[in-house]
Amino acid sequence: MSTNVEPAIIVHGxxxxxxxxxxxxxxxxxxxxxxxxYHVLTKGGSALDAVQAAICVxxxxxxxxxxxxxxxxxxxxxxxxxxxxxxxxxxxxxxxxVKNVKNxxxxxxxxxxxxxxxxxxxxxxxxxxDEQNVPKxxxxxxxxxxxxxxxxxxxxxxxxxxxxxxxARDHDTVGAVAIDKEGNIAFGTSTGGITNKRPGRxxxxxIAGIGGYADNNVGGIxxxxxxxxITRVALxxxxxSLMKYSNKSTQEAADYALAxxxxxxxxxxxxxxxxxxxxxxxxxxxxxxxxxQMAWAWAKNGKLHNGVNFGENNTYTITTDANGEYxxxxxx
Amino acid sequence: MSTNVEPAIIVHGxxxxxxxxxxxxxxxxxxxxxxxxYHVLTKGGSALDAVQAAICVxxxxxxxxxxxxxxxxxxxxxxxxxxxxxxxxxxxxxxxxVKNVKNxxxxxxxxxxxxxxxxxxxxxxxxxxDEQNVPKxxxxxxxxxxxxxxxxxxxxxxxxxxxxxxxARDHDTVGAVAIDKEGNIAFGTSTGGITNKRPGRxxxxxIAGIGGYADNNVGGIxxxxxxxxITRVALxxxxxSLMKYSNKSTQEAADYALAxxxxxxxxxxxxxxxxxxxxxxxxxxxxxxxxxQMAWAWAKNGKLHNGVNFGENNTYTITTDANGEYxxxxxx
Numbered sequence: 045m046s047t048n049v050e051p052a053i054i055v056h057g058x059x060x061x062x063x064x065x066x067x068x069x070x071x072x073x074x075x076x077x078x079x080x081x082y083h084v085l086t087k088g089g090s091a092l093d094a095v096q097a098a099i100c101v102x103x104x105x106x107x108x109x110x111x112x113x114x115x116x117x118x119x120x121x122x123x124x125x126x127x128x129x130x131x132x133x134x135x136x137x138x139x140x141x142v143k144n145v146k147n148x149x150x151x152x153x154x155x156x157x158x159x160x161x162x163x164x165x166x167x168x169x170x171x172x173x174d175e176q177n178v179p180k181x182x183x184x185x186x187x188x189x190x191x192x193x194x195x196x197x198x199x200x201x202x203x204x205x206x207x208x209x210x211x212a213r214d215h216d217t218v219g220a221v222a223i224d225k226e227g228n229i230a231f232g233t234s235t236g237g238i239t240n241k242r243p244g245r246x247x248x249x250x251i252a253g254i255g256g257y258a259d260n261n262v263g264g265i266x267x268x269x270x271x272x273x274i275t276r277v278a279l280x281x282x283x284x285s286l287m288k289y290s291n292k293s294t295q296e297a298a299d300y301a302l303a304x305x306x307x308x309x310x311x312x313x314x315x316x317x318x319x320x321x322x323x324x325x326x327x328x329x330x331x332x333x334x335x336x337q338m339a340w341a342w343a344k345n346g347k348l349h350n351g352v353n354f355g356e357n358n359t360y361t362i363t364t365d366a367n368g369e370y371x372x373x374x375x376x
Numbered sequence: 377m378s379t380n381v382e383p384a385i386i387v388h389g390x391x392x393x394x395x396x397x398x399x400x401x402x403x404x405x406x407x408x409x410x411x412x413x414y415h416v417l418t419k420g421g422s423a424l425d426a427v428q429a430a431i432c433v434x435x436x437x438x439x440x441x442x443x444x445x446x447x448x449x450x451x452x453x454x455x456x457x458x459x460x461x462x463x464x465x466x467x468x469x470x471x472x473x474v475k476n477v478k479n480x481x482x483x484x485x486x487x488x489x490x491x492x493x494x495x496x497x498x499x500x501x502x503x504x505x506d507e508q509n510v511p512k513x514x515x516x517x518x519x520x521x522x523x524x525x526x527x528x529x530x531x532x533x534x535x536x537x538x539x540x541x542x543x544a545r546d547h548d549t550v551g552a553v554a555i556d557k558e559g560n561i562a563f564g565t566s567t568g569g570i571t572n573k574r575p576g577r578x579x580x581x582x583i584a585g586i587g588g589y590a591d592n593n594v595g596g597i598x599x600x601x602x603x604x605x606i607t608r609v610a611l612x613x614x615x616x617s618l619m620k621y622s623n624k625s626t627q628e629a630a631d632y633a634l635a636x637x638x639x640x641x642x643x644x645x646x647x648x649x650x651x652x653x654x655x656x657x658x659x660x661x662x663x664x665x666x667x668x669q670m671a672w673a674w675a676k677n678g679k680l681h682n683g684v685n686f687g688e689n690n691t692y693t694i695t696t697d698a699n700g701e702y703x704x705x706x707x708x
Binding site for chain 2: 123132133134135136140141159160161162163164165166167168169171172241242243244245246247251252253254257259271272275276277278281282284285286288289290308309311312313314
């Protein structure tokens, strides 16, 4: 095992067009999440712990489509999906269509650590949460007014049926990829899915190999975007394979796979775009997106980098104030 | 699109050691399923229809771990998973942890054809089945005496907890890959999972990209074996990637990925073996397994090939008797 690797973390808050003040909220939210995860890493914490800590921050922020702030199903309920993966062992844990959990990523970690399974869905996932004494989070804490209005708007625009145009729909899933000082790589992804989705609908997010992947010998990837389109092209493992079998860099592999995605899906039901973040075994964080915006932030060598619009890339020095809150001083 | 491709189908009935007379039943069952699918293809049917027809035969045969004959969860219930994928469009449909459905593969096809989604799980999958007027199959029709005894045996051996050694457990998932005369490739996989699994546990089987994949430009794959191990290495898409990015033949890619699986999982919680079937865009059916046995059968050019033990490979001429039942005349 390599040691004294420079630790790094990258997070995303969805590939989407952020309406109104959501762009600023998403930008600020990803900066805080990356800083939290980076803090775990610089204290000597593992990539797994950093990914989990960063995703908890994103899940608890109602600006993002995961945990608190998840969009509503066609029945007005919240069903969440999350996955975490350890690139050292290839162990992974995930939950899908789970209800009334504040931090699905923590439950996914429990599936990995406490069971022989990789994925628990629906009522079975909730039974497991009960067994693990995970507190039940009432829907009123998870549902935002904004998402109630969004469901109503979709129902008015498209009718009751869940079968309609998803292209306008938000998909601001969250995710993180980290590498720790021992060179261990981990990824995690968490989502509440898509407004007006059918109950039980699962996209790419909680699926190791599809919504993300982590392998110390290659790198880590987390995807965001239209779940069904990402599923159809096995996006995460496609990128991992391009790195592994075609000797592409993380950036080249991510750019290539996203470009090919549109071509591959030309005959598919939907052909919607996506974004990815990743860290290769070289330790370099990268991002790539075909959407107009993706909220991303990464931290390494004491610096934070962040952007939302295409081409936007700000650099900050992270400090903490007297209350331990992160502050970001923008570099000139 | 190419035309006048020689149609072919390959099926599997699980990578496992078949106890007692189950080997013969599995052998006979895969022969019948491949013949049924091949019949669809020779009548001009699509690869998708052939895969679906073959898997229905396997699901209805209690000798296999899918549909009727599914093993029981730790609660004595049956929860089934299935997926189907169209290699022409990359559209896919799947269900997971669905109950009281006779043919999960048919429901997976409905998800693909009737919804905008790729995967429906748990109660949501059953709600969709109700909407589509799929008849409710009572558990007493799906549960076999053998599987009741098996659950009891596991509970007695390992206690109530679902956390125990899965290595001795059966994983005789079923699957099929076909290529039709237009060169379209499809795959499907169906399973009842593992005896004493937690409710809500989902393995690789219903996950496009993990338990199988189909892309006309590369080929089709269906996996069987220990679901969590297959998930951790994204086995199906790993094979597809080796074909696509490393120019390996279907056989080379399958053999290589299975050999690497053990090495990759050396630090994982479980490191169990698997088998795969596939058809490349060259139209040649292949199989590979690291288990002691895998029930497989393939049909092409009017001939049926079949085996269970390592190295076993019988060739038959398929005929039908007066009642339309398939008969197999073994070639010398």
